[in-house]
Amino acid sequence: MPAQFETFLCLSDNIGVLMHDPSTGATATIDVPDAGAVLAAAARRGWTITDVLITHEHGDHVQGVADVKEKTGAKVTGPAQAMAAAPVDAVIADGSRVAVGNLKGEVHATPGHAAGHVIFHFPGESAAFVGDVLFVMGCGRVSGSMDDMWRSVSKVGSLPDDTRLWTGHDYTLSNAKFAMSVEPGNEDLQKRFMRAETLKANGELWGTTNVGMEKLTNPFLRVKEPVIRKSTRLTESATPREVFAALREMKNKF
Numbered sequence: 001m002p003a004q005f006e007t008f009l010c011l012s013d014n015i016g017v018l019m020h021d022p023s024t025g026a027t028a029t030i031d032v033p034d035a036g037a038v039l040a041a042a043a044r045r046g047w048t049i050t051d052v053l054i055t056h057e058h059g060d061h062v063q064g065v066a067d068v069k070e071k072t073g074a075k076v077t078g079p080a081q082a083m084a085a086a087p088v089d090a091v092i093a094d095g096s097r098v099a100v101g102n103l104k105g106e107v108h109a110t111p112g113h114a115a116g117h118v119i120f121h122f123p124g125e126s127a128a129f130v131g132d133v134l135f136v137m138g139c140g141r142v143s144g145s146m147d148d149m150w151r152s153v154s155k156v157g158s159l160p161d162d163t164r165l166w167t168g169h170d171y172t173l174s175n176a177k178f179a180m181s182v183e184p185g186n187e188d189l190q191k192r193f194m195r196a197e198t199l200k201a202n203g204e205l206w207g208t209t210n211v212g213m214e215k216l217t218n219p220f221l222r223v224k225e226p227v228i229r230k231s232t233r234l235t236e237s238a239t240p241r242e243v244f245a246a247l248r249e250m251k252n253k254f
């Protein structure tokens, strides 16, 4: 039976997501920005949280983990870097396997935004939880090395096109505006920009996407496009990684 998902707003712009295995009843929360919001979402669906999967050690992703563990007895799985901020039971790293009931996931190390950042890919569900590596039409801020972030963003982009992505934040309208500023002639992007405006005006969340749509509209996955390279004022000899770094700097100031 395919997994079921519940997506909801936490705090001001964090995306909460639950993944439920109907065959066993197991339910994972990916990060816990706000324990109250996560427990309420589970209660709405009649699900009991059995697992917490942590993408990275930032406070707005782990601050509710201890509370959820205490109230549900859930098993907490996360990178070593999260141990100082959350009660991690099972430490994972690049290449680790995770299971939520019968749903099987793979862990990929994706440093750059945070040293311990990982993504969880569930190939059988065509689903991945990418935390603050990739956002709809954007990518996370870089606290570590730009090379690491470029590799991590590229890793997400290398998943199959039909992979559904759950991101850590809804920064979609702001990302769409930046994307339009570097590639205004992209028709797929124009459509998504209009949709982002409509959703924002209606107070609706937009924090999920898929790899194929991001490859068509996310400038950080389109650094080989000449028009995007030109927007950074780099010459034709610039490498994709250099264009990526320049683009990320431009977004910081946008």
Ligand SMILES: [Zn+2]
Residues within 6 Å of the ligand: 056, 058, 061, 113, 114, 132
């Ligand atoms: Zn973060």
